[in-house]
Amino acid sequence: MANDKDDFSSITGLPEELGIDEDLGRTETRLVIRTEKRRYDKPVTIVEGFDTGEVDVKDLASELKRKMATGGTVHEGVIELQGDHRERVTEVLQDKGFAVE
Template identity: 35%
Template sequence: MDLKDQLKQLFPEHEVPESEDQNAEQSDIWLQDEPIICKYEKRKGKPITILEGYNGAQEDFKILAKDIKTTLGVGGSFKNEKIIIQGDYRDKIMEILKDKGFRVKRVGG
């Protein structure tokens, strides 16, 4: 039983306005006009995937980084307005971002 069901039991007369329901379904991450750049590099002989070009809030980008890392089950970090993911996961990351509504541009290889 989720919170909405519990509130309906406590306050059966209360009606939720439609605008609040629509806002709950939308993502909290701000979408942008320019595509996010997804590129591949090797550092110290190990492959990494770098995402850059996000011009929203820095906290949203950190949330996006954490979501990608947990979905793929890999390590990574957020530094200098870039998401760095350990390994070559360009195809999977691009699918995740497209599902979230982002436009992604693949750079290199």
Template identity: 40%
Template sequence: MSKDNPLVYSTETGRIDTPKAVVQRPKGDGIVRIQKQTSGRKGKGVCLISGIDADDATLARIAAELKKKCGCGGAVKEGIIEIQGDNRELLKSLLEAKGMKVKLAGG
């Protein structure tokens, strides 16, 4: 077996659980950035919030709170919170109320 194709099943023991690697996200500079993105989304805009140094559970809790306040959907993917729609100003004010330093990035 090579590194590219690890053993996942054996006829003797059944399914072999491989340990999941914990992905380490790079440390930010302490500034939360809010960016609007429409490319690859069929014209639908989303706000990407990056730079929050927190674990996945905390990011999910923050995302749920932001989605509730904005009245829209969203998700957490790879340490970046995605909020549907263009609510950058509202998101900025909500995150600043939590004591974060926020910048609007991009166009």
């Protein structure tokens, strides 16, 4: 039973199935959460700073929208959520292992 060289991470040297690279990507990524006023002075929470090669931003945006019970979108690797959700988004992302500024 020969191990294939492609089964090991080029970053950690550990087996890919452990999923360590994704965890490392999360801890090394510094996210910025801010709000902007948009049309009619409506607040929009902006989450940016993702390494799109390490994190599936669309899946994360779907999870955040579900947990915040709000609408939103992903545009050029940036998550935009309707409303001011800075505190709750920060908690959720930190619980998932992201470093938030």
